Amino acid sequence: MNRALRLVGRRAISSIPVLLIVVVGTFFLLESASGDAVDAYLVSIGGGDAALVAQLRQSYGLDQSALSRLWLYLGSLLRFDLGWSVGFNRPIAGLILERLPNTLYLMGSATALSFVFGTLLGIVAGAKPGSLRDRVLSIGSLALYAVPSFWLGLVLSITFAVQLRWFPTSGIETIASGKEGLDRALDIARHLVLPVSALALIYLALFLRLMRAGMAEIWRLDFVRAARAKGLAPSRIVLRHVARNALLPVVTMLGLQAASMLGGSVVIESVFAIPGFGRLAQEAVGLRDAPLLMGIIVVSALLVICVNIVIDLIYVLLDPRVGASEVSS
Structure with a gap:
């Protein structure tokens, strides 16, 4: 047991640099992409003036330099805070947990x-x-x-969901079914048969x-x-x-x-x-x-x-x- 705990500790410590490289590398890759959430929001509402653009960038912290935002993001990760979703206007942690x-x-x-x-x-x-x-x-x-x-998934869906109608075509469970407990678990399992099969067979x-x-x-x-x-x-x-x-x-x-x-x-x-x-x-x-x-x-x-x-x-x-x-x- 102690040997296993020491092994887990060593692996966890050695994974910290890997995670740091992933975070920093991903941050600068996204930073190099053209456009941001403010641009997407302005497109969705049909545009806006310079004052609105400046206000939105300031509210989301996009007016700061890339290094400043990276430093702030690393600090938030240390507090187990994934930040705020600009597109959904809610905490990222809640979205991911859903x-x-x-x-x-x-x-x-x-x-x-x-x-x-x-x-x-x-x-x-x-x-x-x-x-x-x-x-x-x-x-x-x-x-x-x-x-x-994806091709195998489409074949399974057309064959067993569309033609034979043995399984649902999409989703994770029946919407607004009101099922609970074992009935809900069986409903989720029925929805997962085709996607799990498509992924598992490969x-x-x-x-x-x-x-x-x-x-x-x-x-x-x-x-x-x-x-x-x-x-x-x-x-x-x-x-x-x-x-x-x-x-x-x-x-x-x-x-x-x-x-x-x-x-x-x-x-x-x-x-x-x-x-x-x-x-x-x-x-x-x-x-x-x-x-x-x-x-x-x-x-x-x-x-x-x-x-x-x-x-x-x-x-x-x-x-x-x-x-x-x-x-x-």
């Missing part, structure tokens, strides 16, 4: 399903490299991985191919040959010796794919009109709301960092030697 659960539902469900079923199918394929089932699963996963997530193919490749490599190692020579049962060799060691790179890839999974969820949210981070980011871009975009990126970076810390803990559980070396170094 949308974040929907993205977490989608991202978490797709991650769990793709990892579990991708790993299991990878074990099935890698148990007998070169067999018919191995070739079928390998070709199928390659074809599936080549399919764009990454399922990735984990399947990675698990299969790892097992094919481990089959040639000496300790597996020794286990065969001892007369151990084939199922025990596959599960205890081959699959367990091949699982480590798959777990590592799970952490590396956290950012990609978050980006994929943004695309799927747009296809299925889910009010999550993706829709919020689109609205922020349309409104040229730089503070809101900064808040979304900061929270996204924190989410990816937390996922990778959890993956590190799982890695330690699978291979305690890693945790011992990390803590002692």
